[in-house]
Amino acid sequence: MQLTGAEIVVRCLQEEGVEYVYGYPGGSVLNIYDELHKQEKVKHVLVRHEQGAVHAADGYSRSSQKTGVALVTSGPGVTNAVTGIATAYMDSIPLVVLSGQVPTHYIGQDAFQECDAVGITRPCVKHNFLVKDVKDLAATIKKAFYLAATGRPGPVLVDIPKDVTQAKTAFSYPRTVALRSYNPVTKGHSGQIKKAVQLLLEAKRPMVYAGGGVVLNNAAPQLTRLVRSLGYPCTTTLMGLGGFPGTDPQYTGMPGMHGTYETNMAMQHCDVLIAVGARFDDRVIGNPSHFFRADRKIIHIDIDPSSISKRVKVDVPIVGYVADVLDEMQKLIDGSPQRPDAAALKAWWAEIKEWQGKECLRYDRGSALIKPQFVVEKLYEITGGDAFITSDVGQHQMWAAQYYKFDQPRRWINSGGLGTMGFGLPAAMGVQMVNPGATVACVTGEASIQMCIQELSTCKQYHLPIKLVNLNNRYLGMVRQWQEFFYGNRYAESYVDALPDFVKLAEAYGHVGMKIEKPGDVEGALREAFKLKERLVFMDFITDQTENVFPMVPGGKGLTEMILAEEL
Numbered sequence: 001m002q003l004t005g006a007e008i009v010v011r012c013l014q015e016e017g018v019e020y021v022y023g024y025p026g027g028s029v030l031n032i033y034d035e036l037h038k039q040e041k042v043k044h045v046l047v048r049h050e051q052g053a054v055h056a057a058d059g060y061s062r063s064s065q066k067t068g069v070a071l072v073t074s075g076p077g078v079t080n081a082v083t084g085i086a087t088a089y090m091d092s093i094p095l096v097v098l099s100g101q102v103p104t105h106y107i108g109q110d111a112f113q114e115c116d117a118v119g120i121t122r123p124c125v126k127h128n129f130l131v132k133d134v135k136d137l138a139a140t141i142k143k144a145f146y147l148a149a150t151g152r153p154g155p156v157l158v159d160i161p162k163d164v165t166q167a168k169t170a171f172s173y174p175r176t177v178a179l180r181s182y183n184p185v186t187k188g189h190s191g192q193i194k195k196a197v198q199l200l201l202e203a204k205r206p207m208v209y210a211g212g213g214v215v216l217n218n219a220a221p222q223l224t225r226l227v228r229s230l231g232y233p234c235t236t237t238l239m240g241l242g243g244f245p246g247t248d249p250q251y252t253g254m255p256g257m258h259g260t261y262e263t264n265m266a267m268q269h270c271d272v273l274i275a276v277g278a279r280f281d282d283r284v285i286g287n288p289s290h291f292f293r294a295d296r297k298i299i300h301i302d303i304d305p306s307s308i309s310k311r312v313k314v315d316v317p318i319v320g321y322v323a324d325v326l327d328e329m330q331k332l333i334d335g336s337p338q339r340p341d342a343a344a345l346k347a348w349w350a351e352i353k354e355w356q357g358k359e360c361l362r363y364d365r366g367s368a369l370i371k372p373q374f375v376v377e378k379l380y381e382i383t384g385g386d387a388f389i390t391s392d393v394g395q396h397q398m399w400a401a402q403y404y405k406f407d408q409p410r411r412w413i414n415s416g417g418l419g420t421m422g423f424g425l426p427a428a429m430g431v432q433m434v435n436p437g438a439t440v441a442c443v444t445g446e447a448s449i450q451m452c453i454q455e456l457s458t459c460k461q462y463h464l465p466i467k468l469v470n471l472n473n474r475y476l477g478m479v480r481q482w483q484e485f486f487y488g489n490r491y492a493e494s495y496v497d498a499l500p501d502f503v504k505l506a507e508a509y510g511h512v513g514m515k516i517e518k519p520g521d522v523e524g525a526l527r528e529a530f531k532l533k534e535r536l537v538f539m540d541f542i543t544d545q546t547e548n549v550f551p552m553v554p555g556g557k558g559l560t561e562m563i564l565a566e567e568l
Contacts, residue, residue: 005134005165006031009098012141013042015173018069020045020060020433021098022053026073027113028100031165033071045433045462048454050077052426054084054155055452058093059427062413063388064434065218067094067148074100075113078159079120083420085155086124090417091239092216094153096144097125103163104132117159126154134167142174151184152304153216184303188320188328196274196299196316197332203272204344205351206232209255211284212239212416213277213302213322215409220244222326223276229333230340233352235263237284238401240277241412246405247385252352253361256284257553258398262355264551264559267291269351274299277322280312281417288312290558301325360551360564361402369544370519372396372471375526376403379441379469382526387439388413388431392424392448395477398549400443422451428466429458439467439530446472446540447496456509459536467529468538470502473545481548485563506538517542 003011009032013021022045025033036044047053050072057068068088072081078099088095102111118130127147129140137160144156200206214223214236220243227234227250234244235255244251253260255267267273267285273296278284285291288311300314301322308317318325363373376399379387385405390413391397397414406412413431415423428442449470459466471477479494503513512535516525522541529537551562 001171002168003171004031004035004168005137005160006035008134008137008169008171009141009160009165010035010039010042011171012138012173013069014039016067016145018042021069021071022047022056022060022430023071024050024053024073024077026077026100028074028102028162029071029165031162032098032100044071045429045458047426047458049452050080051083051422052452052455052458054081054088054095054097055423055426056430057095058084058088059390059413059430060434061093061095061430062427063410063431066434067096067145068430069096069098071098072100073113074102074117075115078117079115082121082124085121085157087415087418087420087423088155089124089126091212091415092153093155094148095155096141096148097155097157099157099159101130101159101161104161105163107161117157121157125157128157128159130159131164132161134164134169137164138171138173139177142177143179146177147182151182185305185319186303186321186324188301188318188325190328192316192318193325193328194332196318197329197336199272199297199299199316200230200274201333201336201338201340204341205269205271205348206230206340207266207270207273208232208234208276209267209273209278210234210240210243210276211237211278214240214243217277217303217321217323218409219277219323219326220409222323222330226326226330226333229330231345232340233266233349235259235267237278237281238414239416241401242406242409245407247407254401256281257286258402258549258551261358261360261551261562261564262352264553264562265355266352268293268559270296272297272299274301275314276301276326279307279310282311285312286553286557286559286561290561358564363547363565367519367544370516370522370541372399372473372541372543372547373403374519375469375471375522375541375543376400376443378523378526379443380404382523382530383439383441387411387441388435390414390424390428390431390440390442392442392444392451393419393421394445394448395473395481395549396443396445396448396471399471421448424448425466425468426452426455429455429462429464432464432466433462441467441469443469443471445477446470446474446499446502447476453505456506456511456536460510463534464536465532465534466536468536470538470540471543472502472540473543473547474499475545478549484548485552485554502538502540511536511538513538513540515540515542
């Protein structure tokens with residue numbers, strides 16, 4: 001059967017079971033849009049900006065176990081998408097981004113809306129393709145989905161010239177794909193796993209440090225079983241929240257720059273540290289030279305061999321899917337007569353409890369102003385901890401991570417590696433679509449929300465009842481905090497002096513708007529908003545402008561060099 005390239009694209013998406021494509025039309029992709037219009041199996045979601053398209057596909061992927069798909073046109077379409085692609089790349093999110101390109105005979109001639117999509121995106125994709133022959137199209141799309149979802153996941157771009165979408169060829173979609181240069185190791189080395197288990201069982205002061213790999217590999221059950229069977233303390237990174245239950249007594253909180261005092265002290269002073277699907281990020285361990293301890297043994301499990309010993313030298317590297325490696329470890333532990341040293345573990349927990357006595361997350365609950373932490377605590381209480389929470393980037397992101405306790409994976413959706421303002425709202429759209437009927441809230445700030453606020457129009461068109469929690473302090477909050485601490489209170493360009501009336505703006509888009517200015521009104525507003533199950537509600541909480549995120553490890557400092565609220 002002879003099909004056009006555009007028909008082949010749509011058939012490939014159908015074969016992959018794609019539910020939604022997030023995109024924005026333009027000249028180079030009109031053939032594909034025409035074919036999408038002729039069928040109903042794959043639904044297209046019209047966003048209002050290509051950045052929003054990729055973020056929505058990203059949120060769709062993070063909150064499910066599926067590969068997100070975005071479709072953009074050539075030139076400014078694909079360049080607008082780069083921020084979303086880079087966001088997904090930094091956080092290892094499986095996406096396939098289809099971009100239009102000028103006809104093949106125009107490439108390199110500065111044609112209208114031409115740009116080198118492959119060259120521009122090369123540093124921020126797992127792989128990319130330029131399809132010059134319609135005969136290669138189906139196989140290339142199959143490879144794209146395979147590459148995006150296997151090994152260490154990531155975004156893959158397929159750039160398709162317009163004449164390729166017009167040309168015809170016989171259609172056959174490959175059932176499987178094999179790439180000679182791509183064979184990720186998925187099964188951990190048995191000898192290394194045995195060494196790791198021996199180290200863990202002999203530890204006197206153990207610490208389990210889990211990252212986003214636990215969530216991406218759906219390894220939360222294995223991690224939880226291992227931690228509970230050993231009785232060891234556990235921390236999860238910003239990307240790993242929900243990988244181990246946040247309400248579990250063995251959970252010590254988040255590590256790193258805005259992690260808890262007890263977690264950072266335990267990370268620094270443990271004798272055996274097992275890193276599971278984490279990469280020793282600079283925001284997690286601070287200064288690597290300060291983090292180094294000759295008397296501490298480190299086990300590192302990761303699917304990506306290039307992440308192991310990249311920033312911190314480890315003693316037992318294990319390359320493989322974390323779920324499979326943890327299963328193997330559990331079998332060895334269950335079959336071993338050796339148990340953890342109960343007396344040493346008791347003493348270690350006593351030390352951790354002492355650090356917990358600092359109550360590093362306490363704040364002024366008697367303030368006449370709305371404290372942002374209080375809003376997040378009430379959000380947790382009212383949703384029963386069962387919501388999907390997306391966030392933008394800044395102080396509000398850290399408060400959401402600190403005060404909303406995630407007991408399940410894939411409930412916390414945020415831009416960790418790139419730190420992309422504007423991510424929260426479009427990501428929430430993707431989350432809501434793949435989880436219809438679920439409670440979805442976006443915790444944002446008055447600066448971040450304006451980056452992609454046009455997506456309120458998309459929410460109206462597709463009836464997405466997202467609840468926006470705007471922690472409005474009239475500043476670029478995290479910038480202001482750094483300027484207060486490290487730049488002599490010189491607030492250079494961090495004050496936001498021309499804010500819109502968010503209530504009127506939400507109403508202009510056809511949504512419900514609320515402005516909340518008193519602490520006593522916070523709970524009532526949240527309860528009222530969540531009762532409106534079929535409506536998007538924009539809640540504008542006017543918060544204390546001077547509130548800072550604590551604890552804080554200053555840039556370049558070590559984990560134990562935290563600034564705590566009571567020290568100022």
